[in-house]
Amino acid sequence: MTATAPQIVSALLPWYEAAHRRLPWRPTPGGEAGDPYHVLLSELMLQQTRVDTVVPYFERFLAMWPTLEAFARATEDEVLKAWAGLGYYSRARNLLACAQKAAADGGLPQDVPGLEALPGIGPYTAGAVASIAFGVSAPVVDGNVERVLSRLDGRSADPRSTQGRKALWARAQQLHDATEASGRHGDLNQALMELGATVCTPRRPQCSECPVRPHCVVRASGEDPESLPVRAARRKPTLVRGVAGLLRIEGGVVMGRRPPGLLGGMWEPISLELDKGDALRPSVVRAFSERCGLAVQVAQRRGQVVHTFTHRKLTCTVYDVRGQGEPRALDYYTEVRVVRDPADVALSTLARRILALGPQLSLPLAADGD
Numbered sequence: 362m363t364a365t366a367p368q369i370v371s372a373l374l375p376w377y378e379a380a381h382r383r384l385p386w387r388p389t390p391g392g393e394a395g396d397p398y399h400v401l402l403s404e405l406m407l408q409q410t411r412v413d414t415v416v417p418y419f420e421r422f423l424a425m426w427p428t429l430e431a432f433a434r435a436t437e438d439e440v441l442k443a444w445a446g447l448g449y450y451s452r453a454r455n456l457l458a459c460a461q462k463a464a465a466d467g468g469l470p471q472d473v474p475g476l477e478a479l480p481g482i483g484p485y486t487a488g489a490v491a492s493i494a495f496g497v498s499a500p501v502v503d504g505n506v507e508r509v510l511s512r513l514d515g516r517s518a519d520p521r522s523t524q525g526r527k528a529l530w531a532r533a534q535q536l537h538d539a540t541e542a543s544g545r546h547g548d549l550n551q552a553l554m555e556l557g558a559t560v561c562t563p564r565r566p567q568c569s570e571c572p573v574r575p576h577c578v579v580r581a582s583g584e585d586p587e588s589l590p591v592r593a594a595r596r597k598p599t600l601v602r603g604v605a606g607l608l609r610i611e612g613g614v615v616m617g618r619r620p621p622g623l624l625g626g627m628w629e630p631i632s633l634e635l636d637k638g639d640a641l642r643p644s645v646v647r648a649f650s651e652r653c654g655l656a657v658q659v660a661q662r663r664g665q666v667v668h669t670f671t672h673r674k675l676t677c678t679v680y681d682v683r684g685q686g687e688p689r690a691l692d693y694y695t696e697v698r699v700v701r702d703p704a705d706v707a708l709s710t711l712a713r714r715i716l717a718l719g720p721q722l723s724l725p726l727a728a729d730g731d
């Protein structure tokens with residue numbers, strides 16, 4: 362039998378108070394609400410990204426831009442450079458657009474509809490900011506919460522299905538309704554997420570440490586908790602081929618700034634994605650002529666980089682390239698130039714890995730994720 366919402370809440374909140382991890386963006390449980398800017402920043406950084414990867418980025422962002430207003434004055438280039446290596450760069454662009462809109466309006470909206478109206482803010486982030494920073498009763502259902510609630514209630518619906526998702530959000534709302542008296546909506550959301558991240562983990566959940574174990578349907582059934590949540594088979598990533606050329610001119614490398622879309626605004630050595638049947642070396646020549654107006658010769662093959670994006674697996678073959686002239690942005694890049702110091706531009710992890718294949722261009726690899 363599934364537990365009542367008050368039973369779950371009254372087991373969860375004291376556990377969270379005692380067992381939560383201290384993280385730089387987290388308010389003290391039961392204490393003051395979180396700073397809305399810190400909550401927004403951390404929530405966007407944490408999407409698809411591990412906590413230990415996020416912590417140094419979060420601290421660096423706050424050192425550079427201590428307030429929402431200061432951040433709103435940053436340029437997109439500065440933000441992408443600071444974000445480089447965290448991946449999913451649309452988050453960085455959305456964060457800046459959000460901050461600019463909110464700063465112009467006098468601060469972040471304090472309710473879910475207002476937050477959801479900001480660029481790139483979905484129900485999850487809106488709920489997290491509204492509950493943690495403003496104490497609003499707003500459920501959030503991320504991967505961790507999906508797992509906890511699926512196991513706790515023994516739910517067999519795929520949480521990514523419309524029906525499964527609706528049921529989970531409704532259940533999360535019940536838990537918030539049971540939290541109304543204490544008003545600890547932010548703590549409740551964080552407790553559910555924390556339980557999923559540290560105890561009710563995807564593999565080998567620590568049921569013996571779990572505060573809601575007495576109420577857990579899957580445990581009581583004797584089934585393996587890892588069998589939930591049920592997931593539809595993952596789509597296999599599409600295999601994509603590409604080439605990149607390292608052309609050195611006057612101590613720098615010719616690079617282009619990508620257009621909006623995947624890795625939009627990030628810089629890379631001149632590259633091209635191939636169609637079926639395209640030969641590698643002629644494609645490098647084509648990339649330089651079509652994308653930056655240079656006639657080049659392709660020299661030594663430097664190696665290959667295999668890089669996985671969410672639904673795509675790119676195999677990029679990298680060549681040294683010889684040529685001269687003044688590169689200019691033609692039909693693809695929004696800007697092309699000779700980059701002498703890679704620290705001057707925002708580089709994705711993929712671009713860093715391509716550059717690392719060239720001589721004297723070894724760069725520290727940032728965290729993965731893009």
Ligand code: SF4
Nearest residue numbers: 561568571574577586
């Ligand atoms: S008892 Fe085990 S399966 Fe159930 S919620 Fe706790 S950790 Fe997850």
